[in-house]
Amino acid sequence: MPHVSINSEEPGIRGLFVYSPETARPLNALAEVLLRGDNTLTRGERELIAAYVSGLNECRYCTASHAAFAAAQLPEGMPLVDQVRADADGAPISDKLRALLAIAAAVQESGRKVTGALVESAKAQGATDREIHDTVLIAAAFCMFNRYVDGLDTHAPDDPAVYATAAEHIVTNGYVPRPGQTW
Template sequence: MAHIDLGVDEREFPGITGPMTFRPETAKPLNELAEVLLRGPHTLSPGERELIAAYVSGLNECRFCCASHSAFAAAQLDGGASLVDHVRADPDGAPISAKLRALLRIAEAVQQDGRKVTTDLVDAARAEGATDLEIHDTVLIAAAFCMYNRYVDGLGTLAPDNAERYEQSARRIVAVGYVNSLTAA
């Protein structure tokens, strides 16, 4: 049960959806940020950007966000859930591009402490073909998901155990995006 009364049935509005329903005026900019970072025009695919979000959420041990964004990434990547699981468990051994692997290292550094992003990490990503935009947005995705994860966990919201719930959310996000996701629930 959430730490505060969100005014909704948590089984119907688990994880971040409960707090976003509670404060729609803050939900709007948070969803707009997610839309731009994870779905907007970019050289990284939406699946790759969702994978960064899932990876950081896993490092933060945020069950809801990790399960959600793992499902969102799986729905948009050719390797599906098995690829996402492999990346989360062993990014160095997973069958992903060297560029994405380098960006995940940057995301992991951000998750630990933004000051752990070093020139060596950035140079390594550039050496694998990462652009300044990709590096910037990786840092921002990782930082944003540290915030989203703490928002969800800080309010003690429900994280369903049913994988189908996350897959259903993935279908909705892929179809309508973050900005329209609450009205399409």
């Protein structure tokens, strides 16, 4: 049971968005820009960063959601997402993405944990300044989203089909709801 009466059966952040549409708008807009906007990192890679950070934060709802969103947009699907979440260093991903995930993990601990060595390692693997910037911002934003969801004790469904359905919606429509939609 959430810590506040959100008057919605929607799980996780979706219920909070119904509760507070005025905060939902800018948060959805931020997610849209970070995870779906023009970028040299694919949408699947950016969703993978979100899922990875959410997993490190132990946020069940955001981890399951963004794992499904990443899997729906990566050719290797959920097996790759699960490998990255279990062992990013040993997962079959590019060295650049591995270096960016190391930066994301540092952000999850503290922004001050992002060292020049981590940044230089990512650059040596071909990461651009924009990719490094966006990785830091995705990781920081998901620390906030995770704390918002868990801090209000929202519901996280156990059924993977719930997240797969949400993934279809996000992949097709994005994060910014059309007029009349609640999420």
